Amino acid sequence: MAFLELKEVRKSFAQNVVVQHFDLAIERGEFVSFLGPSGCGKTTTLRMVAGFELPSSGSITIEGKDITHLRPNQRNVGMVFQSYALFPNMTVAQNVAFGLKVAKWQAADIGPRVDEMLNIIKLPHLAERYPYQLSGGQQQRVALARAIAVKPQVLLLDEPLSALDAKIRVSLREEIRSLQRKLGITTIYVTHDQEEALSMSDRVVVMNEGRVDQVGVPFDIYNHPTTRFVANFVGTLSVLNGKVVDAGTVDIAGQRVSVGRGLGSAAAGADCAIALRPEVATLEGFGGQGATMNTADLATRNRLTGAIEDVAFLGSVVRIKVRIGTDLLSLDTFNNPGVTPPERGTAAVVTFSPADVLVLGK
Numbered sequence: 001m002a003f004l005e006l007k008e009v010r011k012s013f014a015q016n017v018v019v020q021h022f023d024l025a026i027e028r029g030e031f032v033s034f035l036g037p038s039g040c041g042k043t044t045t046l047r048m049v050a051g052f053e054l055p056s057s058g059s060i061t062i063e064g065k066d067i068t069h070l071r072p073n074q075r076n077v078g079m080v081f082q083s084y085a086l087f088p089n090m091t092v093a094q095n096v097a098f099g100l101k102v103a104k105w106q107a108a109d110i111g112p113r114v115d116e117m118l119n120i121i122k123l124p125h126l127a128e129r130y131p132y133q134l135s136g137g138q139q140q141r142v143a144l145a146r147a148i149a150v151k152p153q154v155l156l157l158d159e160p161l162s163a164l165d166a167k168i169r170v171s172l173r174e175e176i177r178s179l180q181r182k183l184g185i186t187t188i189y190v191t192h193d194q195e196e197a198l199s200m201s202d203r204v205v206v207m208n209e210g211r212v213d214q215v216g217v218p219f220d221i222y223n224h225p226t227t228r229f230v231a232n233f234v235g236t237l238s239v240l241n242g243k244v245v246d247a248g249t250v251d252i253a254g255q256r257v258s259v260g261r262g263l264g265s266a267a268a269g270a271d272c273a274i275a276l277r278p279e280v281a282t283l284e285g286f287g288g289q290g291a292t293m294n295t296a297d298l299a300t301r302n303r304l305t306g307a308i309e310d311v312a313f314l315g316s317v318v319r320i321k322v323r324i325g326t327d328l329l330s331l332d333t334f335n336n337p338g339v340t341p342p343e344r345g346t347a348a349v350v351t352f353s354p355a356d357v358l359v360l361g362k
């Protein structure tokens with residue numbers, strides 16, 4: 001039995017169905033992200049787990065106990081919001097103590113628990129400050145401490161880092177994940193930021209228009225997307241349109257490309273699309289090296305001729321866009337201080353392994 005289960009959960013607001021056929025089983029201690037574009041139903045699903053929304057149908061259980069219709073304060077879940085939602089008239093310590101009082105902890109236990117939480121989030125020296133005297137990152141750490149102080153069975157985080165600037169976001173990401181691991185607390189994390197989801201999660205649930213599109217470990221979500229939507233939403237992807245030649249070959253702008261798998265029984269001459277991640281392709285004759293270039297497969301690599309249309313120097317990586325027929329193919333090479341990036345407008349040959357070609361389905 002899974003620790004937390006959503007079964008056939010559906011939610012509509014009036015005629016508008018915003019979540020449907022939502023099935024998910026989460027193990028104890030797992031860190032799961034809901035990832036998807038704005039409006040795909042992530043927050044609504046999280047709010048149903050928290051008890052702020054009732055499903056129109058379906059059930060939610062924790063350790064086998066049906067909590068679908070329990071009020072938020074009757075279920076043992078902690079939640080952190082994007083907007084921090086600290087009480088402005090309470091100090092940091094009072095904010096963290098608040099939930100403990102509501103949960104009717106013994107007065108003598110509350111002080112030590114607050115101290116413990118403030119130590120965990122490394123802010124014991126700010127106990128007497130008010131929220132307006134804290135930075136955004138500090139406020140969010142206090143909100144996190146308040147949520148976990150009551151020892152919830154499940155921690156729910158709704159885009160907790162999206163209001164913070166980039167550097168703090170990355171460091172808090174690591175802090176949240178290491179805290180979650182240390183406490184072993186089952187966590188659902190809502191985000192539309194794929195890097196956040198991939199870097200933090202045990203498993204990622206990719207949502208699209210109220211449905212689960214794919215559930216998997218970050219490696220598989222990125223490398224083996226099962227739908228066109230997931231392939232496009234997660235990571236950068238170049239799509240090249242072409243026609244099927246046979247079970248292992250497609251024609252892209254008059255050039256043959258071998259594909260490892262995915263064409264199935266597609267008929268010769270049918271329209272198809274292949275896709276490539278920028279790190280699997282390399283530019284022949286260019287001294288920079290693609291991240292996953294494997295010299296063992298040189299003989300079997302595909303070669304596509306095109307013209308360099310754009311060169312973006314991103315620091316550690318140089319992203320090059322090559323026009324192949326009507327489509328653009330992006331590829332990344334590592335920066336090499338000894339090699340000047342190629343010029344726009346020059347002819348180029350892009351190489352990539354058949355095994356790295358994604359054939360896009362539905």
Ligand code: ATP
Pocket residue numbers: 013016018036037038039040041042043044045192
């Ligand atoms: P975002 O990342 O923008 O927060 P989301 O994936 O979390 O998006 P939700 O907030 O769950 O999406 O919203 C899903 C859909 O449900 C949206 O179309 C939204 O307008 C609608 N919706 C959410 N709450 C309500 C409500 N209380 N009444 C009516 N419609 C709602």
